[in-house]
Amino acid sequence: MKSLLTDHMDADDVSVRTLLGLGSRRQDIGNLRQLQLAPLHGKGKLRLWAGVAMVLLAAFSMVSHVAWALVTGWLTCALIFCLWSYRSFIVRPLGEARATSPAEFALCNRHAFYAALLWIVPFWLQGPVPGADHALATWAITLLMMLTLAMIAHSLPSVCILYIAPVSLSAALALTLAGTPQLAAVAIAAGLLLSGFCVRFAQNHVRFRRAEETLHEKTETVSLLLREFEETSADWLWQTDNARRLVHVSPRLAFALGGTAEALEGVPLLQALSGDAWETGQFPKNLHTMAERMKRRESFSNLIVPVTIGGKPRWWELSASPRLDETGKFLGFRGVGSDVTEQHATAEQIARMARFDNLTGLPNRLSLHEDLARALTQAIEAKSRCAMLMIDLDRFKAVNDTLGHPTGDKLLAQVAARLKGLMERGMTCGRLGGDEFAVVLHNVPAASEAEDLAKRIIAAISRPYVVDNHQLFVGASIGYAIGPQDGSTVETLTRNADLALYKSKDKGGNVVAAYVASLHAQAEERRVMEQELRGALDRGEFELYYQPVVTAADGTLNGFEALIRWHNKTLGNVSPGRFIPLAEDSRLISPIGEWVLRTACHEAMKWPSNLKVAVNVSAEQLTDPAFASVVVSALAQSGLTPQRLEIEVTESVFLRDGGGAAQLLDQLIGLGIRLSLDDFGTGYSSLGYLRKTQFSTIKVDRSFVVGAAKGSIESIAIIRAVVALADSLGMSTTAEGAETEIEVDTLRSLGCSNIQGYYYGRPMPASDVMMLFRPPEPAASAAA
Template sequence: MKSLLTDQNPADDVSVRTLLGLGASHRDIAHLRQLQLAPLRGRGSLRLWMGVAMALIAAFTMVPHVRSVIVAGWLTCALSFSLWSYRSFATRPLGEARIAGPAEFALCNRHAFYSALLWTVPFWLQGLSPGTDHALAMWATTLLMMLTLAMIAHSLPTVCILYIAPVSLSAAVALVRAGAPQLAVVAVAAGLLLSFFCIRFAQNHIRFRRAEEVLHEKSETVSLLLREFEETSADWLWQTDSNRRLVHVSPRLAYALGAAADALEGQPLVQALSGDAWETGNFPRSLHDMAERMKRRESFSNLIVPVTIGGKPRWWELSASPRLDEAGKFLGFRGVGSDVTEQRVSAEQIAKMARFDNLTGLPNRLSLNEALARALDQAQSARSRCALLMIDLDRFKAVNDTLGHPIGDKLLAQVAARLKGMMDRSMTCGRLGGDEFAVVLHQAPSADEAEEMARRIIATLSRPYVVDNHQLFVGASVGYAIGPQDGATVETLTRNADLALYKSKDKGGNVVAAYVASLHAQAEERRVMEQELRGALDRGEFELYYQPVVTAEDGTLNGFEALIRWTNQKLGSVPPGRFIPLAEDSRLIAPIGEWVLRTACHEAMRWPANLKVAINVSAEQLTDPNFASVVVSALAQSGLPPHRLEIEVTESVFLRDGGGAAQLLDQLIGLGIRLSLDDFGTGYSSLGYLRKTQFSTIKVDRSFVVGAAKGSIESIAIIRAVVALADSLGMSTTAEGAETEIEVDTLRALGCSNIQGYYYGRPMPAADVLTLFRPPENLATAAA
């Protein structure tokens, strides 16, 4: 049950009837009586000595007017009553909660009434008509007694009235009998006024005690909440005086600061937070900001400040507001703080993750864009130049496809380390994603400087890598654009550098390409071509042409090479050299290659059984683990014997692969399919390829054929070496691009096994191929 104090407004007065105990019982009357009795607690001795002193004074006053025996009798009674009253209350701790308030209240009232009866007697000890002098003397003594009682028992108006009323009335009657009615009126008036003031004093006392207990209750609640806050929360409270020095340092704050509370008491807050920096004055900016706000007596909230605790940096979040007294005087600051170091570290880590690449630790696209923006602003303001280099790794996809992404990730980390090692203060490198990187040159005096840097990057990134005992080779293609001439914004310069990179990739990779305005038209053409290419198969726009391959010795036809042609309604006839690389980049080469394989096998079944068909396969197709099953399916559906199918590959298959393509080629050889190494001599011409894979044929590029026919010693030597190598390994040789009789005779003389070129026939549609096998009479019949 709530107490009387919390049930009522402290400003409200308790009714007079309730104070006097005349009205209905209050719902918490016991607590009210305890408040009234509390001022009497510990004043038993004072009441005793007051009673003794007043009794002696009264007896001394009565001696001239009353016989000594009577005075002695009354004095004995008065002293005995004082001692009895003292002993009655000595064992009763008045006003305590464990004491029943109303019972003690009634006991006080009875003793007050008994005392009043005792003190009315002296007025009549001289007789029913006392003398004026005796009545006045006794009235002065009892008045002093009433005033003293009112001061001691002011919270108990009933006690005061029970004493004052009988004594005042007795004094008034005695004064009337003594012939002083005017003094009798004064005595009554004095009694009434004193009683009235006792009631008002009692009400004020109760009002004050109510406010005091409400304040105490609130203080206890606040203290309880603060204790609970400090015990259950990671935060702590702090407080300063008007000079911004710590006061009332809590144990939690002392623990957070790593010092004793006594040592921190009176220490400036900034000194406690700054650690060793206090001596130098080299504070962090946020700590300066907090000090300035406190100096201006301003509130602050959620202010993050760096602090030094035990020589280690920490981050605290502080909030505080100034303290003012009732008069508005500044007392200091009171606030709350918490250690947010872990949250700060987590936030910084998240921010770093948002701006840096997790795998390589290099700046990501966002950071690179910001660096490029700064470089462009600087270049425009200083009328200088900057550059953006876009880098794409060559042959990286093959590493992922054959050795797995973990190996690819480690390779990317090594690439990033090499790239980072090339940077100086005027450069920023980063990873855009996948195997794409970029370098921002904040100062590029000329395009030559950017191109030289690009060539250095290619040379550095093209060196061999060793990852988990695998030796890997990747190259790099670089495209660059100069700012602000090639683009005044980040978006424009990035797009143009990207176009230059496409140009570099189109050239075969491992080269540098600069941005030129014509690249926009090429990019648009490429976009349109890719869009048309995606629907070419469904629209049936592809067609296979076949070029004859003959035996060099007697010119006998022994097979055809299948060559794809594309005729589009918008683009017209598109050369293979233009759309094949695009098909590889856009991942369309697999479905197109499968169509070529199935169509060629189907057409070859209509030829004589001694003729084979050769099909070009790109490196992208050989990285597809399903390619072998596609070949088997094509042979099975068409019925073509495996030995009549020849797969042509280039050296790029091995350069872009870590071993997976070689395994796939071995599977095809196991099926009885023939393999041909195309363009041998124009690339690395590594003999290791011939040792690892059992090729059936080596093809000699047309450039050597033309050179040999013109008498080039180098070309003749190369062809002879290739023929000798093939013969020793049990392989045949096919020379490509023979167009004249001189070239044919030269190739025969050099020992080539097969010849292919316009001299024996241009690529022709499948229908024209079939006419080569019809008997003459069938041709005449068909003509008729």
């Protein structure tokens, strides 16, 4: 509904000229005239009888001192005018929105002026010099007529003034000629005051009606929005009275509660939500919190509460505010709710994915570190002990190399099951990654108990396994540290347990080693490796290998991931898993990472222009403020366009960073460089990282790929969730570790954008990559 006044003219700004109809004809006044004429609607008979009564009263007052012929003539004319005016307006529906026109406003003004001319005559029926009594009596009647008109036509000040002004002036002149100038002044003053009153009253009338219409418009708008919300939204509205009982139950809310609107009317909201718990009073914590806030008449927003509908548990998100009347009296609550059961289940799954290892179901590194922190705190406060056991499987790599990763994954799952079977109260086992596991012990009376458990673990793990009709044997090397004597922080105790693990592996495996202050063998190995690592760049011992990444839909090659290899004359081929952490600890990762970046960009320039290269970047590199300039320099020197470079980072970047790394990544994105989140789902998996940084790719870990190919519902659901999340955020997905045709077909069906794995190619040196782009030799040359 449009407001009575247009946007060009607010009611508070209506001038006297506009009210009187003296403004420009082109001025946009909206529905102002309809507003002014509205009070006259349906009052035609009232105006007629009021006019007739005044005419008769005036004629009766003039009979004694005015000739009968003159009185009769005026009376006849006046009655005819009353009837004519009534007939003129009765056919016009004054004040109706569809019928009102400027002509009606003008007609009212004309009739007012005609009436004024009619009522001027009685003052002069005695002659040019009327008597004082006659002039005074006539003035009294015309004053009554003016007051009546002001009451009936108060919204039309022009009508009132066109009648009042001529009559007042005529009365003043008659009273002056009759020898009563004081009464003449009173007549003038009365006319002016009455005219001013009409103008002021008309302005107030406009303001009042405008506010009334605005309120009505807002009420209709709110009602319309509420109806549209109920009809189109997945949410529903709810309302309670001051006793927290449901009122005005909508069909949508009734359907959500599994009942009818009539049956739910007057039912306590808590009873409708709690189901069987209403009888016992054992409400879930969040539902109890909501009840307490409603009891205190407090607002609440986005409160997730468990509800029971038809005997089935659901999760609802509720928001509400108290309702108050104009006096501040509490009327109840009004709010909105929605069913978030599916979202809650997905959030729980993602939260579990962030804290538990998907392959084994054991707590991951984050969960273990948190548990170790609690154990250390309790040990320090109680002046007792705790322990951290680090477990590394022996001969597991041979299983992966000979039988493949699927068999290795099944073996890891069986190892995890045996570890869980050994756990007792106060023990927590988890998987750190790969073939590394850990156990946290709370309240250890003596170090011998940690060693006894370690021996039992080795005995259990060393028993034979049967996987896919293969009998397998693995062992375990275990190192442990006792807290807080071997370390009062999680990092220190974990590092020392890891040093003990190196000691046990040096002894040939299936050995338990305790942390001691002098772990010379491990320290010496690290010293030698670090010394060799410091000169590896100058000696040219590093080499980059490239693993293909293909488009899932058709297997088209779209890029390579650069992977570093190190061959040392003393140490031989050193795994990146061994020297990269050492390079990070010794602050050598920045020059090594710069070499990798420059070399990869240089090699990529030799490839077709549609292929990109992905380079892994560690958290240590991103803490270097000069890293962005290194990237720009590498691109400039090689000539590679930023769009062909993809930087891969893991979530550890954000865990170890206070915000600087995220800003640096934003700078790289601003240059046009692509950003990939590696190992998503295997570590911390916080969705907050996806919100903070505009990734272009999410890499799905191989463990999910293997699980999905085996029909694991959880793995399939997680990959679908990651793909849907990536699609909604405008990202692509790359599945790692695809080794079989079944895995590739599964990933395609789940909607992954890209695939990387042995199925399409193992990592290869740069020379082998170039062979892929060499055109085939002619048949004659080949024959020769």
